[in-house]
Structures are given as C-alpha cells and as structure tokens.
Amino acid sequence: IINIMSTHLLKHFINGEKVSGSSGRILEVFNPATGKVSKTIEAASSNDTAKAIQVASDAFEDWSQVPPSKRAQIMFTYRELIIKHTDELAELVSQEHGKTFADAKGEVGRGLEIVEYCTAINNHLKSDFSADVSRGIDSHNLRQPLGVCAGIVPFNFPAMVPMWMYPVAIACGNTFVLKLSEKVPSCGLRLTELMHEAGLPDGVLNTIVGDKEAVDEILTNPQVRAVSFVGSTGVGEYIYQEGSKNNKRVQALCGAKNHMIVMPDADLEQSSDAIIGAAYGSAGERCMAISVVVAVGDETADKLIESLTPKVKSLKIGAYDEPNVEMGPVVSKESQEKIISYIDAGINAGADLKVDGRSETERDGFFVGGCLFDNVTSDMSIYTDEIFGPVLSVVRVSTYDEALKLVNDHEYGNGTAIFTRDGDTARHFTTNVKVGMVGVNIPIPVPVAMHSFGGWKRSLFGGSSIHGMEGVRFYTQLKTITSRWPSGIRKGAQFNFESGKDV
Numbered sequence: 001i002i003n004i005m006s007t008h009l010l011k012h013f014i015n016g017e018k019v020s021g022s023s024g025r026i027l028e029v030f031n032p033a034t035g036k037v038s039k040t041i042e043a044a045s046s047n048d049t050a051k052a053i054q055v056a057s058d059a060f061e062d063w064s065q066v067p068p069s070k071r072a073q074i075m076f077t078y079r080e081l082i083i084k085h086t087d088e089l090a091e092l093v094s095q096e097h098g099k100t101f102a103d104a105k106g107e108v109g110r111g112l113e114i115v116e117y118c119t120a121i122n123n124h125l126k127s128d129f130s131a132d133v134s135r136g137i138d139s140h141n142l143r144q145p146l147g148v149c150a151g152i153v154p155f156n157f158p159a160m161v162p163m164w165m166y167p168v169a170i171a172c173g174n175t176f177v178l179k180l181s182e183k184v185p186s187c188g189l190r191l192t193e194l195m196h197e198a199g200l201p202d203g204v205l206n207t208i209v210g211d212k213e214a215v216d217e218i219l220t221n222p223q224v225r226a227v228s229f230v231g232s233t234g235v236g237e238y239i240y241q242e243g244s245k246n247n248k249r250v251q252a253l254c255g256a257k258n259h260m261i262v263m264p265d266a267d268l269e270q271s272s273d274a275i276i277g278a279a280y281g282s283a284g285e286r287c288m289a290i291s292v293v294v295a296v297g298d299e300t301a302d303k304l305i306e307s308l309t310p311k312v313k314s315l316k317i318g319a320y321d322e323p324n325v326e327m328g329p330v331v332s333k334e335s336q337e338k339i340i341s342y343i344d345a346g347i348n349a350g351a352d353l354k355v356d357g358r359s360e361t362e363r364d365g366f367f368v369g370g371c372l373f374d375n376v377t378s379d380m381s382i383y384t385d386e387i388f389g390p391v392l393s394v395v396r397v398s399t400y401d402e403a404l405k406l407v408n409d410h411e412y413g414n415g416t417a418i419f420t421r422d423g424d425t426a427r428h429f430t431t432n433v434k435v436g437m438v439g440v441n442i443p444i445p446v447p448v449a450m451h452s453f454g455g456w457k458r459s460l461f462g463g464s465s466i467h468g469m470e471g472v473r474f475y476t477q478l479k480t481i482t483s484r485w486p487s488g489i490r491k492g493a494q495f496n497f498e499s500g501k502d503v
C-alpha cells in the first residue's frame with residue numbers, strides 16, 4: 001500500500017485551472033530508476049474528459065478568429081519560456097521515463113523546433129490564388145481550423161510527442177484536449193502551464209491524465225473533430241477504427257521494428273557506433289530505435305558482432321542523474337518483465353545470445369542491460385515483435401536483395417536505414433523500400449520540424465503523417481472560393497458546367 005500523503009499529487013489542467021480527477025481511481029507515477037512511486041493522480045473520468053472537451057468547444061469560436069500572426073506571437077513567447085525552462089522540463093522527463101538527462105534535453109529541443117515552426121504559421125496557412133480561372137472569375141483556397149482536436153500520447157517521449165500535436169493544432173486555430181500518458185504526466189502538465197504563461201487564453205489547451213476511460217470519451221464525443229494518436233499498434237488500430245466509426249479525422253502513429261542494413265562496403269566502425277546509439281539509446285524505447293541489424297555477408301556479420309560485443313558489454317547503465325550514464329532503466333516493471341520474456345524466447349528459439357543483460361534486473365528499479373543476439377531468423381518472436389527494450393537482433397543474409405525483401409515483408413514500416421558507400425545501392429533502397437522514414441548512413445532518420453513524421457504499413461493508420469505541412473493539413477479543412485468580380489458580365493442562365501476553355 002502506498003502512502004499517498006508522502007507522494008506528490010498531480011492535477012489536470014482544464015480551462016486554465018488545476019483540477020482533481022473524479023474517477024475514483026488513483027494512478028501511480030514511478031521513478032523507474034528506484035522502482036518507487038513518486039507521484040499520483042486521480043485518473044480523468046469520462047465526465048472530466050467531457051468537461052475538458054466542452055471547455056475547448058466553448059473556446060473555439062473566439063480562438064479561431066484570433067489572426068494567425070497573433071497566434072504566432074504566443075508561439076514566440078512560448079519558445080522563449082521553453083528555452084528558459086529546458087533543464088526543468090528535461091528533469092521531469094528523466095525522473096518519470098528514466099532516460100538520461102542529455103537525451104531528455106534532446107527531446108525537449110526537438111519539440112521546441114515544432115514550436116519554432118509554428119511561429120511562422122501565417123506563412124504555412126497562406127493560400128493559393130488563381131486569377132481568371134474563367135473570364136472575370138477568380139479562385140482561392142482557405143485552410144480553416146476544424147474545432148476541438150485531441151491528442152493521445154505515449155510514455156516514451158513525454159515532451160516531444162505532445163509538441164508534435166498541440167502547437168500545430170492551436171496555431172492553426174483549433175482548440176485542444178491533450179490526454180497524457182499516465183506513466184509520465186509531469187512534463188506535459190508543465191508544458192501546458194508554460195503555454196498559458198505565454199498568453200494562451202484559458203480553454204484553448206486542456207490537458208488531462210487518464211487511461212482507456214478518458215480515451216473512449218474522446219473517441220465517442222461528437223464535439224471532437226480530429227484525433228492524433230501515438231502509441232502501440234494494438235491500441236492505435238482500435239483508436240483509428242473507433243474514431244473513424246464516429247466520423248472523426250484520425251491519424252494513429254504506431255509501433256515499429258526498424259531494420260538497419262549494413263552492406264559489405266560500409267565503414268564498419270562507423271556503422272557499429274551508429275548501431276550502439278540507435279539500438280541502446282533511451283534503452284531501446286524509441287519508435288525509431290534500430291532493433292534489427294541485417295548484415296549482408298557473413299564477413300560483415302562477423303566483423304560487426306566482434307565490434308559490437310565489447311561496446312554492448314561496457315554500456316554505462318544507471319539513473320539519469322549519475323555521472324556519464326549512457327542508458328537508463330526501462331519505464332515499468334511490466335515492461336521489464338516483457339523484455340525478459342522475449343530474451344528467454346529468443347534463447348529457446350535458438351538465437352545466439354552474445355551479450356546477456358539480464359543480470360541488471362537484480363538492481364533496484366526497472367533495469368535491463370544491453371542484449372545482443374546473433375543468428376536471428378525471421379520466424380523468431382524477437383524478430384517479428386516490437387520488444388521496446390535494449391535488445392538487438394542481428395540477422396545474416398547473403399545479398400542486398402534478400403535484405404530488402406526482409407524489410408519489405410515485415411508488418412511494420414516506420415523507419416529503416418542503409419549503411420553503404422555505394423550511391424547506386426542507396427538509391428535503389430530509398431526508392432524501393434516500403435517504409436515511411438529512410439536513412440542513408442543515418443541510423444535514426446527522424447524528420448525535422450518542417451518535414452513530417454510518419455510510417456507505412458501497420459506503423460500508421462489514417463494515412464496522415466504528423467507535424468510540418470502534413471500536420472497543418474491534418475488540423476485544417478480546405479475551403480475553395482470561386483468568385484466573379486465585377487458583376488458586369490451577363491451571360492443569362494447557365495445550365496452546363498463552365499470551364500475556363502469555354503470563354
């Protein structure tokens with residue numbers, strides 16, 4: 001039994017105020033480095049969620065009429081506040097997620113870049129105009145906001161993923177309900193407070209912490225026009241189907257199994273360093289983490305295993321505030337247990353466990369050491385499933401064609417990379433691979449703010465990538481206006497469709 005009095009009690013942020021939940025269910029937030037509960041919050045009930053949606057709906061008319069340049073001014077101030085509070089925000093991330101402080105600062109920085117993109121929202125919203133589509137007739141487009149939009153976010157990027165959503169939606173003139181991950185709520189709540197400090201009117205951004213109960217209200221409430229989801233594939237598919245059934249626009253960015261192909265001509269030391277960061281950074285809890293290395297040729301595989309093994313063994317594991325730490329714990333006890341069960345399954349299936357990190361589970365907290373498997377085959381669960389931990393599989397193939405086929409046959413298509421010195425191979429790969437984000441000698445090709453982030457296949461439902469111009473399109477609806485000035489040209493009644501060529 002936890003002593004609720006000794007832990008910090010968090011509150012939701014609705015209509016500019018901190019409010020308690022009313023579900024009667026207490027959610028516990030852990031410090032994964034100690035395994036102890038650090039904070040609690042009463043989960044948002046469906047009533048609390050409906051209230052947040054109502055407040056956002058009431059705020060929409062006024063907010064949508066604020067000129068984009070004025071909305072941009074708030075983003076400029078918000079940008080300054082995030083810079084000023086970067087360390088504090090990163091610390092909140094590390095305390096609840098477990099990632100290193102430097103990594104947490106990195107994600108705050110990537111979120112900040114989205115806010116910076118939104119400072120130019122008047123440029124992104126500027127429309128097309130065609131003069132004289134027919135004699136005396138002009139045509140132009142408007143991109144108008146939708147109304148109430150909602151975001152449902154995962155635990156693994158407590159700062160960046162929320163910032164993929166609400167700054168863009170709000171800058172476009174929408175109001176927003178953000179449902180944070182119950183595992184890592186503090187940073188998102190603080191980011192919401194700072195947005196108000198920057199001058200955002202009450203009711204435009206409402207942030208709640210909850211679980212399925214809150215999510216189901218978002219999916220069924222008729223006032224919600226659009227839902228952005230980032231999380232696991234099972235939940236994302238449910239959100240896409242339920243949201244669509246209720247006539248909402250839905251983008252659901254989901255799970256991944258990201259392959260990195262290493263060609264025999266690649267710089268193997270550079271490739272091996274890239275693999276270490278991409279597979280074990282953030283304890284493998286990134287949707288763009290490399291979890292499979294496809295080594296082309298046995299010689300490539302042997303050299304890589306030789307180079308990777310000592311590096312994985314010497315990873316510095318610890319809490320985010322210990323000096324020189326490279327890898328923190330995983331987020332929860334359940335996550336730790338799930339990862340261990342996959343390692344056991346890999347051994348039982350006959351893969352070679354070259355580095356075994358299971359002994360790290362003996363520490364306090366939710367630690368798993370780096371694990372490296374060789375001779376993994378495509379029928380093993382360590383290959384097919386997203387493990388979401390510091391476990392890397394090396395698959396050996398003989399040719400580039402086999403490697404490409406492996407990537408294309410996998411159910412996920414989030415990120416991938418090829419390491420090679422050959423431009424011809426790289427170009428063939430980038431053209432023919434069935435994956436949304438592709439790196440050439442870049443292990444984690446996360447698109448920057450002015451581009452858009454999104455996978456293919458079962459890594460994304462709804463077809464719409466997030467942030468950048470795809471984000472602006474997702475959070476706006478297109479209106480096309482055709483007008484005739486002056487009115488002096490009289491042709492009499494027209495019964496046929498006119499075209500510009502009929503003049």
Ligand code: NAD
Pocket residue numbers: 152153154155156157161179180181182210211212215216230231232233235236253254255256286287386388414455459
């Ligand atoms: P998750 O699916 O468990 O949770 C995501 C969100 O859904 C949370 O807000 C959670 O409260 C809610 N949720 C959980 N179960 C639910 C249910 N049954 N019904 C309704 N809502 C529910 O994901 P997670 O463990 O927090 O995050 C890790 C996953 O997110 C990984 O699969 C990772 O690949 C994925 N991810 C994907 C991207 C991407 O852009 N493609 C980015 C980050 C993370």
